[in-house]
Amino acid sequence: MAELFGARLRERRRELGALCVGIDPSASVLESWGRPPTIEGLEYVAREILEVVGELVAVVKVQVAFFERFGSAGLRVLESLLGDARDVGVVTIADAKRGDIASTNEGYAEAWLGAGSPLRSDAVTASPYLGVAALAPLYRVAAETGRGVFVLAATSNDEGRLVQDARDVQGRRVRDLVLDDVAAYNDRLDGLGSLGVVLGATREPPAFDLSRLGGPVLVPGVGTQGGSLEQVARLSAACAPDTVIVNVSRAIAAAGPDRRALRDATRRWRDDAAVL
Amino acid sequence: MAELFGARLRERRRELGALCVGIDPSASVLESWGRPPTIEGLEYVAREILEVVGELVAVVKVQVAFFERFGSAGLRVLESLLGDARDVGVVTIADAKRGDIASTNEGYAEAWLGAGSPLRSDAVTASPYLGVAALAPLYRVAAETGRGVFVLAATSNDEGRLVQDARDVQGRRVRDLVLDDVAAYNDRLDGLGSLGVVLGATREPPAFDLSRLGGPVLVPGVGTQGGSLEQVARLSAACAPDTVIVNVSRAIAAAGPDRRALRDATRRWRDDAAVL
Numbered sequence: 001m002a003e004l005f006g007a008r009l010r011e012r013r014r015e016l017g018a019l020c021v022g023i024d025p026s027a028s029v030l031e032s033w034g035r036p037p038t039i040e041g042l043e044y045v046a047r048e049i050l051e052v053v054g055e056l057v058a059v060v061k062v063q064v065a066f067f068e069r070f071g072s073a074g075l076r077v078l079e080s081l082l083g084d085a086r087d088v089g090v091v092t093i094a095d096a097k098r099g100d101i102a103s104t105n106e107g108y109a110e111a112w113l114g115a116g117s118p119l120r121s122d123a124v125t126a127s128p129y130l131g132v133a134a135l136a137p138l139y140r141v142a143a144e145t146g147r148g149v150f151v152l153a154a155t156s157n158d159e160g161r162l163v164q165d166a167r168d169v170q171g172r173r174v175r176d177l178v179l180d181d182v183a184a185y186n187d188r189l190d191g192l193g194s195l196g197v198v199l200g201a202t203r204e205p206p207a208f209d210l211s212r213l214g215g216p217v218l219v220p221g222v223g224t225q226g227g228s229l230e231q232v233a234r235l236s237a238a239c240a241p242d243t244v245i246v247n248v249s250r251a252i253a254a255a256g257p258d259r260r261a262l263r264d265a266t267r268r269w270r271d272d273a274a275v276l
Numbered sequence: 277m278a279e280l281f282g283a284r285l286r287e288r289r290r291e292l293g294a295l296c297v298g299i300d301p302s303a304s305v306l307e308s309w310g311r312p313p314t315i316e317g318l319e320y321v322a323r324e325i326l327e328v329v330g331e332l333v334a335v336v337k338v339q340v341a342f343f344e345r346f347g348s349a350g351l352r353v354l355e356s357l358l359g360d361a362r363d364v365g366v367v368t369i370a371d372a373k374r375g376d377i378a379s380t381n382e383g384y385a386e387a388w389l390g391a392g393s394p395l396r397s398d399a400v401t402a403s404p405y406l407g408v409a410a411l412a413p414l415y416r417v418a419a420e421t422g423r424g425v426f427v428l429a430a431t432s433n434d435e436g437r438l439v440q441d442a443r444d445v446q447g448r449r450v451r452d453l454v455l456d457d458v459a460a461y462n463d464r465l466d467g468l469g470s471l472g473v474v475l476g477a478t479r480e481p482p483a484f485d486l487s488r489l490g491g492p493v494l495v496p497g498v499g500t501q502g503g504s505l506e507q508v509a510r511l512s513a514a515c516a517p518d519t520v521i522v523n524v525s526r527a528i529a530a531a532g533p534d535r536r537a538l539r540d541a542t543r544r545w546r547d548d549a550a551v552l
Contacts, residue, residue, distance in 0.1 A: 101431065101432065128405065130431050131439065163442075166442035
């Protein structure tokens with residue numbers, strides 16, 4: 001049987017800390033690194049970040065949109081990058097925010113979590129607009145292959161409140177309903193927390209009791225997006241030990257392209273994240 | 277300036293009717309056609325459906341998940357298929373349900389709507405879990421290139437109610453808030469309705485007055501998913517004339533692989549959809 005994602009993530013986190021570095025080769029990052037907005041520019045920046053940070057941190061999160069921007073050629077670069085990440089042993093999260101009806105999610109589950117897929121990652125992010133239950137094919141394939149899923153609960157951007165702060169007839173907010181449903185799936189599945197959630201650092205803590213989530217919490221929004229590690233620490237205090245990972249993307253990428261500056265920035269964020 | 281999506285869709289719809297055929301080469305469709313679950317099987321089924329239906333109907337909707345399942349090789353097939361669709365002149369909707377924070381949506385906007393992108397489609401579906409406003413880069417690129425966006429409001433699956441039926445402090449449901457926001461963007465943009473919404477046939481009509489949406493309505497869920505054309509006709513009666521298109525996927529694909537049966541099924545659904 002495959003090693004379970006929840007267990008592997010916790011092990012890497014104990015070893016290297018709570019920092020997850022985002023690999024977000026956006027048009028603006030390529031420009032700030034003096035690289036052209038081409039597939040070659042994309043590949044250069046993504047590889048450089050992975051090479052520098054891969055052995056320093058527990059987790060990297062690749063932003064799929066910036067690869068997809070170049071179509072199939074961009075995904076080919078991503079496939080190669082994910083292969084290199086596997087060689088290094090760093091845990092990979094594909095930030096794809098996929099989500100559809102259940103029968104369609106079979107396709108996304110195979111793509112990102114299937115045993116032989118060229119895009120296979122240790123975990124994928126998923127969007128619950130069509131329901132947490134509709135994502136079941138992702139949970140099933142994750143359980144089969146020892147991989148994980150992070151379901152969006154509350155994202156770091158203000159515009160997300162429109163949907164995520166809405167309430168059901170009992171007054172519970174959408175983000176809390178998502179947390180509750182993910183906790184229920186964790187109970188039913190491996191019990192080792194292969195299903196996680198995304199909770200933005202910039203948002204107030206949820207009403208849901210995070211200690212019973214039973215899985216990891218990925219926290220974006222720190223650094224350029226305005227969230228602080230103090231905010232993450234408050235969130236983390238409510239969670240089970242060693243389950244919160246904090247993602248920093250632009251604030252680290254901005255230190256490049258100089259390798260030494262990139263390494264120093266990563267180490268600084270990693271050390272600062274030791275409070276979690 | 278590029279021809280506007282809303283105008284082009286309306287023109288094709290007047291000519292060929294309200295039917296949109298879904299190209300959903302899922303594992304189960306490949307199997308029912310006697311094709312292997314491989315990239316060759318995928319390409320065969322997708323091309324056959326396009327070749328048969330491309331000149332019969334106004335619109336085709338490709339389900340991206342079933343191409344993405346095969347990684348970059350699957351997207352290469354999709355790029356080639358979209359090129360063929362452009363040659364035929366059929367309107368293409370990439371059913372990708374993408375959605376992230378605004379800066380990330382720049383990548384998705386370029387991928388699906390950018391002028392030179394290999395994946396460029398006439399329109400793309402987008403998921404508003406992170407807010408309708410976060411999708412603004414998609415609206416901007418669509419306006420620049422004469423393309424369109426369909427934002428999910430109410431989807432055809434029951435699990436979607438968890439999020440889509442939740443209410444804001446004034447008691448308005450998420451699906452209605454989405455409709456309202458999309459209508460406001462249509463007002464501000466071209467006025468010719470390049471921003472549309474997805475409304476499942478299986479769901480009760482929204483509280484929002486659809487006649488002021490200012491854009492097209494894509495209705496999935498008819499056929500295998502249990503929705504009927506009568507339900508769509510009731511929805512359509514509330515909309516501006518010639519703005520509703522109805523998607524049928526599995527019920528048509530099930531008629532294959534025989535070309536004649538596939539053509540007959542498409543014609544039958546197209547004629548039935550004339551009530552819209």
